[in-house]
Amino acid sequence: MLNALEVVTTVIVGVMVGVEFCVAFVMGPILNALPGDSGQLGHAHGGRMLGAVMPFWYIGSLVLVGIWAFAGWDHQGTGIVVTAGALLILSVVMSLLLLVPINNRNKTWTVDNRPSDWKQQLNRWERLHYIRVAVIIAAFALLVTALT
Structure with a gap:
């Protein structure tokens, strides 16, 4: 049963990493290259869409890692799993304190109501x-390492 939990957790975290990697390195550049207001409107739509799903995915991943660490406490590699969990906690804290406030503003912006510094705010969100x-990615790599 522990093996199934390990695999399911690793796959769920891995898919989350893939989505977030795609947002950063595929969708962001595509949206930023669109003409006129289209990019900002795309960012707003993406913020609404992913903003509804990602909290459950991040917290769910963290819960699964916690269960894995607890269930496998006496197994080799638990320290690696705990470290991965700590990194996921860091990602949740970063999200709540730094990224979500920007995203919550951005997802309500239209061409008519966005602030004058909207580009700077989106650039800050992207850097974070x-x-x-x-x-x-580091958390995912640790989970994969714990499987071996």
Whole structure:
């Protein structure tokens, strides 16, 4: 049963990493290259869409890692799993304190009501998102390492 939990947890975290990697390195550049207001409107729509799903995914991943660490406490590699969990906690804290406030503003913006510094705010979100992606990639790599 522990093996199934390990695999399911690793897959769920891995898919989350893939989505966030895609947001950073595929969707962001695509949206930023669109003409006129289209990019900002795309960012707002993406913020609404992913903003509804990602909290459950991040917290669910963290809960699964916690269960894995607890269930496998006496197994080899638990320290690695706990470290991965700590990185996921860091990603949640970063999200709540730094990224979500920007996203919550951005997802309500239209061409008519966005602030004059909207580009700077989106650029800040993207820089912080790159850091968050690095953190969750590290957590995923640790989970994969714990499987071996």
